[in-house]
Amino acid sequence: RKQWSNPVEFFLTLVAFAVGLGNVWRFPYLCFKNGGGAFLIPYTLMLIFIGAPVFYLELTLGQFTSAGPLVVWKINPLLRGIGYASLATNCFLALYYNVLIAYCFYYLVASFQLIVPWSTCGNWWNTALCTDQKM
Numbered sequence: 001r002k003q004w005s006n007p008v009e010f011f012l013t014l015v016a017f018a019v020g021l022g023n024v025w026r027f028p029y030l031c032f033k034n035g036g037g038a039f040l041i042p043y044t045l046m047l048i049f050i051g052a053p054v055f056y057l058e059l060t061l062g063q064f065t066s067a068g069p070l071v072v073w074k075i076n077p078l079l080r081g082i083g084y085a086s087l088a089t090n091c092f093l094a095l096y097y098n099v100l101i102a103y104c105f106y107y108l109v110a111s112f113q114l115i116v117p118w119s120t121c122g123n124w125w126n127t128a129l130c131t132d133q134k135m
Contacts, residue, residue, distance in 0.1 A: 018055070021097055 004010040031039050065072045073083040110117060117123060121130040 014059070021100065 004013075031037075031043075061072050061075075062068075065075075069083040069086040071083070073080045121132050
């Protein structure tokens with residue numbers, strides 16, 4: 001396993017793992033959908049009382065055992081399902097993010113065409129309500 005040369009490197013790695021696409025893209029949408037600034041109060045409370053302690057527990061268990069999520073829960077066999085659930089969640093999240101990034105690359109490449117495919121009707125994905133707008 002990786003050994004950290006200094007605490008700043010360790011902290012920056014934790015931040016890189018904790019802040020991802022979900023924080024950057026989905027969080028503003030969730031704030032807007034669930035009440036705007038009022039959503040930040042319960043979010044902050046849950047972050048302080050549930051999110052940070054669970055994150056710290058996961059961090060300390062990982063450092064103590066130097067093992068992954070499947071091996072670390074051998075501490076208590078009743079909790080072994082947590083490791084499998086964590087692995088399954090990470091696999092589904094990685095699949096979701098890979099599809100999202102694939103869409104981004106598709107639209108990036110498609111946007112370099114002279115006439116972009118989504119600017120006209122007559123495509124297989126258009127509905128009956130599609131109209132061609134002339135500028």
